[in-house]
Amino acid sequence: MDVVARARIVVADTRWIGLHGIGRFAREVIARLPRVSPLPGSLSLLHPFEAIWLSTLLLRVRPRVYFSPGFNPPLWSPVPLVFTIHDLIHVRFPEETNPRKRAYYHFVVRPATARAYRVLTVSEFSKQEILEWAGLPEEKVVVVGNGVGPEFSPQGKRYEPGYPYVFYVGNTKPHKNFNRLLEAFARSGLLGEVRLVCTGTPSARVRGLIQELGLEKHVVFAGTIPDELLPAYYRGALALILPSLYEGFGLPALEAMACGTPVVTSSVTSLPEVVGDAAVLVDPYDVESIAWGVRRVVEDSSLRKELRRKGLKRAKQFSWDKTAELTWKVLQEAAQEG
Structure with a gap:
């Protein structure tokens, strides 16, 4: 897909898709978004130079909106930015972080929350955590929640190891x-x-x-x-x-x-x-x-x-369709702002 074609759609960071919580959010939501193109390039996720690389890439590609289902914003974005902070574990639990991660959150993630069109998150609890940590106005953080797929139902095979x-x-x-x-x-x-x-x-x-x-x-x-x-x-x-x-x-x-x-x-x-x-x-x-x-x-x-x-x-109150719908609404609004 050439640059002109990409400029009409949302570019999403599909590198997050994987066997973990953010990975499931990324897979389920991105699959339900219309007119979304994967982020071009192959730099590894959370590479030390990723924030600069993302800025350079977006300057060249210039989509209508850049969306990340994870917490990795570009250092600077020439297009409206929407990214997702699921929690602040790396901020709240020092034993699970290191100097590089602390610097990343302080110098990259927190400033990006102010520049972003919106920051998405998955619960009201996380929203309040982010608002307090980043000093953002209420409307800046949008709760889109998480969902559960139809494969998670009472019907189907049961794991039976021979003991309760x-x-x-x-x-x-x-x-x-x-x-x-x-x-x-x-x-x-x-x-x-x-x-x-x-x-x-x-x-x-x-x-x-x-x-x-x-x-x-x-x-x-x-x-x-x-x-x-x-x-x-x-x-x-x-x-x-x-x-x-x-x-x-x-x-x-x-x-x-x-x-x-x-x-x-x-x-x-x-x-x-x-x-x-x-x-x-x-x-x-x-x-x-x-x-x-x-x-x-x-x-x-x-x-x-x-x-x-x-x-x-x-x-039944949670669904990936609902999460994707809320996400798409924010992305459309961001595209209109851009």
Whole structure:
């Protein structure tokens, strides 16, 4: 496609598409946007010189609007810019960042929020975080939310490993609160009755903690679960356990509800906003509270039935079509401004 043709459409950064939260947002939203062209070029995502490269590329291509589903704006944009900040984990959790990331957020991301036509985000919680951090006016940040695809439904195959299990979806970074989850599971009184199945592969540190807690036979790591198999893992679980200290949205909670799986999750950040009254909320800083939540949902079949009903109803409020529609509306407005 030549430069003249591109100038009539939105250019989107499709490099974000992948097996992670932003990756799913990118794939689902971009696929639903009309008249969108992928960002040309092949520089790796978040390359040290990416912000300068993006500015140079946009100066040459000059689309009507540049859209990124992630937090990587150009250093300067000759066209209206719309980009997405899903959360401020790298700002709020120093242990998950480094000097280069801190500098990137301070010198690239925050100034870009003021220059951008709009900043998109996925929850009211994240919106307030961004407004406070960047000092922006209310109208500058637009909540487009997240969605859930039709593959996440109660109907379909169930993962059946031969034992009952509760399910954890996520990594083991500090904000995910995985250490407390392990401690809570060890104290739950459920060992021998159910196992904790987790996505990913444990680090040496996590393996050491599991051994210290006597959980070697009770915690199973499933590795990277392909998207097409993930619904089966949700359906087969007694419950999803998501005791994060911080989430910009909490997509696993929504996916679990859409599959009819009860959810135990944190009473902080965006998670109550996502689950409403359709989950058991626990204090993520209190190991006993997490253990109580896990034990309660495993031992009470009536509660699981109620959470299943409420969760299915709650999940219907979210869709990728709605997210894409809200995103496209902002992009059209940006094109008119340009």
